[in-house]
Amino acid sequence: MSAIEVRGLRRSYGQREVLHGLDFDVEPGEVFALLGPNGAGKTTTVEILEGYRERDGGRVTVLGEDPGVAGTGFRARIGIVLQSSAVYPSLTVSETLELFAGYYPRPRDPGEVVRLVGLEEERDARVRILSGGQLRRLDLGLALVGDPELLFLDEPTTGFDPAARRRAWDTILGLRELGKTVLLTTHYMEEAQRLADRLAILRDGRLVATGTPQELLSANGTVEIRFRRGGEDVVLRTDEPTRVLHELTREALAAGDELDELEVRRPTLEDVYLELTREEGT
Numbered sequence: 001m002s003a004i005e006v007r008g009l010r011r012s013y014g015q016r017e018v019l020h021g022l023d024f025d026v027e028p029g030e031v032f033a034l035l036g037p038n039g040a041g042k043t044t045t046v047e048i049l050e051g052y053r054e055r056d057g058g059r060v061t062v063l064g065e066d067p068g069v070a071g072t073g074f075r076a077r078i079g080i081v082l083q084s085s086a087v088y089p090s091l092t093v094s095e096t097l098e099l100f101a102g103y104y105p106r107p108r109d110p111g112e113v114v115r116l117v118g119l120e121e122e123r124d125a126r127v128r129i130l131s132g133g134q135l136r137r138l139d140l141g142l143a144l145v146g147d148p149e150l151l152f153l154d155e156p157t158t159g160f161d162p163a164a165r166r167r168a169w170d171t172i173l174g175l176r177e178l179g180k181t182v183l184l185t186t187h188y189m190e191e192a193q194r195l196a197d198r199l200a201i202l203r204d205g206r207l208v209a210t211g212t213p214q215e216l217l218s219a220n221g222t223v224e225i226r227f228r229r230g231g232e233d234v235v236l237r238t239d240e241p242t243r244v245l246h247e248l249t250r251e252a253l254a255a256g257d258e259l260d261e262l263e264v265r266r267p268t269l270e271d272v273y274l275e276l277t278r279e280e281g282t
């Protein structure tokens with residue numbers, strides 16, 4: 001059974017439909033990344049799966065239950081990083097983690113979680129005085145402290161400094177090694193590439209691609225060949241780079257020309273993402 005099953009998911013705000021019928025599955029033990037531009041519908045989707053927002057249509061199953069009606073047993077099995085954090089400003093970091101640990105049947109040691117997210121020095125600081133990135137690290141800690149089987153991480157590393165991001169990546173990969181399932185959203189393509197077993201790209205409330213990072217790269221993997229000729233940049237895109245390059249270099253050699261600044265470049269996940277989410281007419 002899939003950890004998450006989504007079929008024909010729809011959601012409107014007022015008259016405006018923002019999810020137009022999504023279908024996807026997340027398998028147990030997999031890290032699944034939901035990507036898409038601002039306003040594409042990621043948070044709406046994730047919060048419906050968490051049971052925080054209602055849906056208008058479609059079928060959703062999370063750990064075998066409908067999150068729209070599931071009770072406290074369900075809540076104890078999931079961990080959440082909301083896009084905007086909801087913590088008490090007057091508690092300290094340790095107190096906050098201990099409070100949340102108390103909501104779960106088999107929590108992790110809050111002291112260990114403090115170390116996992118790198119807040120050792122802020123342990124006794126009140127949440128109010130934390131920097132943006134420190135607060136975000138606490139949010140990640142709150143998702144971890146219940147030791148849940150399924151984690152929803154909505155932009156978990158936004159505002160992290162590079163070292164903190166690497167550490168968070170290690171933590172998330174560690175969760176996968178423990179067999180946990182993770183659904184995350186991110187605007188960092190490197191993060192998606194590093195962490196995701198599979199990913200889905202959402203655009204205006206519709207999924208435009210789903211697959212492993214490698215599948216998305218191969219399916220959209222037109223190779224770019226660039227060089228300069230007569231003072232002008234030439235850019236060729238091809239699915240047959242070997243043949244095109246061979247012809248180019250053969251002609252150049254025959255003519256005694258140099259292909260100035262010759263470059264062969266494979267698209268990155270970011271290139272593929274930008275191509276798939278491009279607005280019409282741009």
Ligand SMILES: Nc1ncnc2c1ncn2[C@@H]1O[C@H](COP(=O)(O)OP(=O)(O)OP(=O)(O)O)[C@@H](O)[C@H]1O
Nearest residue numbers: 013014018036037038039040041042043044045083
């Ligand atoms: N409570 C709400 N009331 C009305 N419209 C909303 C509400 N929440 C979200 N929307 C709209 O729904 C659309 C999807 O929003 P959502 O927050 O799901 O996007 P997102 O993909 O998470 O974007 P971001 O990358 O900026 O976090 C947006 O157009 C947004 O304006």
Ligand SMILES: [Mg+2]
Nearest residue numbers: 042043044083
């Ligand atoms: Mg969002």
